[in-house]
Amino acid sequence: MNASSDIAKRIVDELASCGVKLVASLPDNWLMNVIATVDRDPRFVHVAVNREESAIGLCSGAYLGAMGSAALMGASGFMTVIYAITKINYSYEIPLFLMLTLRGALGDHHKHHASNGLYLRPVLDAIDLPYQVIDEPGDIGQISRGYRHSRTFCRPFAVLFTRDLLRGADAHGGRA
Amino acid sequence: MKYLDAFKVLAKHRRDEIVVTSAGNSGQAWWAATRDSEATFYLDASMSLATMWASGLALARPELRIWAFMGDGAFCMNPGMLMVERAMNLPNLTHILVSNRVYGATSNAALPRSDNDYAAIARAMGLERVFAFAELDALDRGFPGVTAGNISGHTFVVLEVEPFSAAEQKLEQPPFDGPELKYRFGRHIEARTNCDIFGYRV
Numbered sequence: 274m275n276a277s278s279d280i281a282k283r284i285v286d287e288l289a290s291c292g293v294k295l296v297a298s299l300p301d302n303w304l305m306n307v308i309a310t311v312d313r314d315p316r317f318v319h320v321a322v323n324r325e326e327s328a329i330g331l332c333s334g335a336y337l338g339a340m341g342s343a344a345l346m347g348a349s350g351f352m353t354v355i356y357a358i359t360k361i362n363y364s365y366e367i368p369l370f371l372m373l374t375l376r377g378a379l380g381d382h383h384k385h386h387a388s389n390g391l392y393l394r395p396v397l398d399a400i401d402l403p404y405q406v407i408d409e410p411g412d413i414g415q416i417s418r419g420y421r422h423s424r425t426f427c428r429p430f431a432v433l434f435t436r437d438l439l440r441g442a443d444a445h446g447g448r449a
Numbered sequence: 450m451k452y453l454d455a456f457k458v459l460a461k462h463r464r465d466e467i468v469v470t471s472a473g474n475s476g477q478a479w480w481a482a483t484r485d486s487e488a489t490f491y492l493d494a495s496m497s498l499a500t501m502w503a504s505g506l507a508l509a510r511p512e513l514r515i516w517a518f519m520g521d522g523a524f525c526m527n528p529g530m531l532m533v534e535r536a537m538n539l540p541n542l543t544h545i546l547v548s549n550r551v552y553g554a555t556s557n558a559a560l561p562r563s564d565n566d567y568a569a570i571a572r573a574m575g576l577e578r579v580f581a582f583a584e585l586d587a588l589d590r591g592f593p594g595v596t597a598g599n600i601s602g603h604t605f606v607v608l609e610v611e612p613f614s615a616a617e618q619k620l621e622q623p624p625f626d627g628p629e630l631k632y633r634f635g636r637h638i639e640a641r642t643n644c645d646i647f648g649y650r651v
Contacts, residue, residue: 295505327527334503334504337631339642339644
């Protein structure tokens with residue numbers, strides 16, 4: 274098992290420990306190991322959705338059926354779901370647990386994520402959606418804390434995974 | 450057929466189904482037809498997401514049968530939802546597309562196209578249990594057979610209805626704010642299924 278797969282396994286085990294059963298996802302290259310690990314893990318029902326808003330709908334409905342859930346998506350996908358979150362999760366006070374990528378931050382190789390680097394966190398702040406950056410393997414336990422926080426306060430909560438965590442640092446610096 | 454008449458027929462044939470309404474006029478129409486304040490979630494704040502929401506609920510509670518309304522204006526915003534519904538293929542979920550050919554909640558504003566063949570779209574997405582009703586008598590006769598018995602997979606029903614009249618647009622909205630609706634509905638689900646949604650039971 275390489276380092277990235279090991280991290281994915283630890284993230285998925287942490288999710289399972291929260292009682293999460295449904296994982297709705299859209300891909301982001303950084304998340305592919307996590308998504309693949311969820312997909313082959315019988316503790317989960319993995320639903321690959323057509324767009325990120327569908328993941329918000331699925332997870333929110335599952336809550337009213339007492340099923341734990343998580344929505345897994347990239348930063349760009351998150352930027353498309355402001356309507357769904359503010360309408361469904363805020364209007365009805367339905368908790369939602371989001372796992373996102375911290376695109377556009379230090380270590381991202383892709384220029385087209387410049388907008389996410391500039392606006393992802395300001396957008397989260399603008400809609401008062403609390404989040405926790407997960408940058409180190411030792412931070413993975415924050416997933417459970419964030420999940421419980423969303424349930425306690427009946428609001429969304431997001432964890433933002435860095436590239437260094439999910440893919441390891443590149444040759445230009447950072448951790449190996 | 451008249452929108453409200455169609456919903457009265459559905460209400461007549463309802464047994465113990467849980468209902469989820471959509472952005473559009475379906476919340477008003479279902480409230481007018483049933484005054485249901487517990488076993489219906491009026492998901493008005495949800496453009497294009499009512500059936501995804503209902504799919505999450507149906508997945509979580511396979512012992513319940515769910516009817517989810519979707520206006521065709523909302524449907525046009527996210528037709529790819531049918532790919533997800535096909536993949537999930539939940540036998541306890543019936544997606545009822547209410548086709549009035551307009552954006553009913555916004556003064557009957559025109560859709561980009563008014564001649565969409567929603568049943569054909571659903572079949573092209575791979576759905577197999579696809580039904581359409583344009584006449585009230587046919588709905589009254591045919592709808593029970595569509596949703597009764599052991600169903601093999603996801604069901605998609607198109608209702609062709611007339612848009613709300615000006616008077617119908619003034620029908621009462623379901624008189625619940627969001628959290629009240631959540632708790633009314635959630636407590637009903639808890640009582641029906643002995644599950645624990647909120648972490649404590651009253």
